[in-house]
Amino acid sequence: MKNEVKAEVDEIVASGGRRPHLCVLLVGKDAARISSESIKLPESTSQKTLLQVIDKLNKNQEVDGILVQLPVPGHINERSVCNAIDPSKDVDGFHTVNIGRFCADQQAFVPATPAxxxxxxxxxxxxxxxxxxxxxxxxxxxxxxxxxxxxxxxxxxxxxxxxxxxxxxxxxxxxxxxxxxxxxxxxxxxxxxxxxxxxxxxxxxxxxxxxxxGPITVAMLMKNTMKAYRKEINFD
Structure with missing residues (x-):
């Protein structure tokens, strides 16, 4: 599966395109993480600050996928954070729009582990x-x-x-x-x-x-990022 994603990326780069970009936000300390660009925020980070960071990434056209490593510290509302991510960049599939579309048998990002x-x-x-x-x-x-x-x-x-x-x-x-x-x-x-x-x-x-x-989850996350890069799911 990773080789399939690699072949797609190689084809994109060879044709002059930019590489698909995944951004991972980690708030506090957590053992689980993947190899990608990571934005590490201290455990004391407020919910308002975290949402501002997510908003900035939503607006960044160079960022294709956004993942907030869960769980977040107790003073941050997990659902608010998941719903702050642009559904078209929600490669973890946790936004209620993606959950709802999936339940309605529509195109959606599916969480990487069950996928x-x-x-x-x-x-x-x-x-x-x-x-x-x-x-x-x-x-x-x-x-x-x-x-x-x-x-x-x-x-x-x-x-x-x-x-x-x-x-x-x-x-x-x-x-x-x-x-x-x-x-x-x-x-x-x-x-x-x-x-x-x-x-x-x-x-x-x-x-x-x-x-x-675990490694399959990471591979599926890469596949979801590729879908986001190619804009294969229409959220209009």
Whole structure:
């Protein structure tokens, strides 16, 4: 996917065009970030100042995509920030215009993580979807997970899905990112919502945490930025 975006960019540059430009705003300290131009603002930054920065980027014709790294500090209203971004530059797909257009089956920027999951499935398979959630009773949840050919997990519960809950040959996409204490080392480590060690012995395909869906999310963000650059979505 990154190679596909690179080929598009190379073609644009070779024909004399400017490179697509993504701007990422980080307010305070956050471990998650991508490789791009970053505007770092202190945690004490007021909501008014942040909105002014976003407005300036909205008006900058050299900026194609804008992403505000979430979460923002508690004194800033997250929804106000997401809605301050020009929908045509909202490559994270969090503006209510993009959310609404997506729900209405219209062209829209789709958030990069679910878009990445769909890209994985689209390139390898098709499926009928069944939805459970973190409050589905365990015995009922197991009924559904055991019948799944493709299992996409995003609950925020470490190691929720264990080997006895899946069938042989299942394909597993683990979106969970949980920080837990390693009992052996005492250090904090990242784990998914799936017991990777156990489930990987039965799965035909499984994404690890970290290093699985994360890089695909970044790739989809680049693809969304390319869409914004090419103005493929008409917001008029």
């Amino acid at each position: 990445g999951v769909m890209e994985i499935i689209r390139r390898t398979a098709d499926a009928t979807t069944t939805i459970c959630h973190r409050y589905t009773p365990p015995e009922q949840l197991t009924v559904f997970t055991k019948t799944a050919d493709i299992l996409v997990v995003a609950t925020g519960i470490p190691n929720l899905i264990t080997a006895d809950m899946v069938k042989e040959g299942v394909a597993v996409i683990d979106i969970g990112i949980n920080r837990i204490k390693d009992e052996k080392t005492g250090k904090i480590k990242l784990v998914g919502d799936v017991d990777f060690e156990g489930v990987s012995k039965k799965a035909s395909y499984i994404t690890p945490v970290p290093g699985g869906v």
